Amino acid sequence: MISAHKNMLGIINKIQLSIGDLSDGIGVSQRQLRYWEEKGYIKPIADNEKGVRRYSFLMVGRCAQIKDFLDEGYTLTKAYEKTIEDEQKRKVFRNFIFNQGGNFTINVTDKEHSYGEIDLGAKCEGKELFGVVDKNGVRYELR
DNA sequence: GTTCTGACA
């Protein structure tokens, strides 16, 4: 029996959007989406029957980020490069989070703003390393 | 009604 939680990953990967929904959803024209595909920046789901494009959760996120960089003034090429860089960095981050052993101890300090303190389970100079997020932002502390 | 490809201002 697999937990419902673990099934979430599978469900998320089943989410597929039509080009119309993706276009309307992130404010990028269908013409642009097809052009980005032509440039090799995005790729619809492989098993697209009847020649109709379907986009995965990953692609939706990628398109949204490219769009944001575009709005910030970057050229399409730069927007794509920055997006891929971020994607790769996120993979490393997830790898770190999921492989650190699940030993983070988190203390919620403010439910309203999702502030809290995370015991990173690491020693530094004989003290415990904490990650803190509060109204002042994010920082590290040794206690 | 939606999506596809190709073509052109």
Place this chain on the structure above:
DNA sequence: TGTCAGAA
């Protein structure tokens, strides 16, 4: 990139 055509 927008937009239109003609077909699926």
